[in-house]
Amino acid sequence: MKAKTRIAALFIIAALMAFNMNIYFAQEMTLDKETESEKTEDVIIPVLMYHNIAETYPKGAEGANITPELFEAHMLGILERGYTPIFVADYYNSVQKGESLPEKPIIVTFDDGYLSNYEIAYPILKKLDIPATIFVVTSTVGATAESGVVGNSHFTWEQAREMQKSGVIDIHSHSHTHRNMTMLSPAEVQEELRLSRYLIERNLNKSCFVFSYPFGGYNTATSNLSKYAGYRMQILVNNAESGEDYLANNTKEGIEHFTRLTISGDMSVEDLFGIIDLAVENTKKQDGLREIEKNLTKKS
Ligand SMILES: [Zn+2]
Numbered sequence: 357m358k359a360k361t362r363i364a365a366l367f368i369i370a371a372l373m374a375f376n377m378n379i380y381f382a383q384e385m386t387l388d389k390e391t392e393s394e395k396t397e398d399v400i401i402p403v404l405m406y407h408n409i410a411e412t413y414p415k416g417a418e419g420a421n422i423t424p425e426l427f428e429a430h431m432l433g434i435l436e437r438g439y440t441p442i443f444v445a446d447y448y449n450s451v452q453k454g455e456s457l458p459e460k461p462i463i464v465t466f467d468d469g470y471l472s473n474y475e476i477a478y479p480i481l482k483k484l485d486i487p488a489t490i491f492v493v494t495s496t497v498g499a500t501a502e503s504g505v506v507g508n509s510h511f512t513w514e515q516a517r518e519m520q521k522s523g524v525i526d527i528h529s530h531s532h533t534h535r536n537m538t539m540l541s542p543a544e545v546q547e548e549l550r551l552s553r554y555l556i557e558r559n560l561n562k563s564c565f566v567f568s569y570p571f572g573g574y575n576t577a578t579s580n581l582s583k584y585a586g587y588r589m590q591i592l593v594n595n596a597e598s599g600e601d602y603l604a605n606n607t608k609e610g611i612e613h614f615t616r617l618t619i620s621g622d623m624s625v626e627d628l629f630g631i632i633d634l635a636v637e638n639t640k641k642q643d644g645l646r647e648i649e650k651n652l653t654k655k656s
Pocket residue numbers: 467468530534570571
């Protein structure tokens with residue numbers, strides 16, 4: 357190779373290297389930017405908890421029942437107020453994977469796995485295109501009220517599969533036998549967590565990684581066991597009865613403090629939004645207080 361050609365070849369190689377470096381740095385920079393925007397993301401999300409839907413129910417059972425008409429009015433209200441319903445899993449993906457969330461997100465959930473979720477809620481949700489997350493008690497899937505095992509009938513695995521396949525419903529765990537986890541031995545807790553997850557994954561052919569605590573019964577031990585059993589999110593309950601303020605969730609806080617609002621059958625649409633607005637306000641206030649605390653501890 358002549359000296360001139362060699363110099364030209366070296367020059368080309370150097371130019372190529374510089375070009376690659378530029379691409380490399382440009383990529384680094386966009387990655388940095390993305391990480392930054394994730395960090396600054398601060399979305400507040402109210403989460404609604406429903407149970408059974410029934411035309412009639414005993415007096416005093418409003419906490420776990422709502423009529424089909426009122427439930428549909430709540431759902432229509434959510435859309436009219438400009439909320440965009442998302443799955444619990446979308447919240448997880450937003451916090452953990454940095455996936456973006458829609459404007460004014462809200463989450464609709466059901467506990468226990470009642471047949472009315474399939475017969476009444478599911479058609480309404482499908483019609484309105486509202487995604488909802490159902491936490492199912494796996495030992496009572498398909499149990500009927502006539503059997504005496506449960507008060508209200510529960511949907512079957514086949515119905516669960518149909519809902520899961522539709523893309524409107526996402527099913528996760530509410531334990532195997534619906535006992536307060538804080539009252540059980542570590543071995544029993546492990547069994548509740550493991551068996552319910554196994555049954556959901558096997559019957560619905562999906563990943564089950566969210567756990568909703570029966571009666572909201574939760575402590576450090578159950579939390580650790582839940583993580584150990586493969587759950588990546590733990591769902592709690594939050595209501596005025598528990599002596600806490602109504603709260604929503606802030607993506608900035610991550611997935612550890614995920615809480616829900618108990619929505620009962622005696623709440624009108626106005627009541628519902630009164631609670632949602634209050635929860636959002638309380639969450640903002642709490643975040644403000646945490647921010648002040650953080651700054652104070654930094655300074656001291
Ligand atoms: Zn329950």
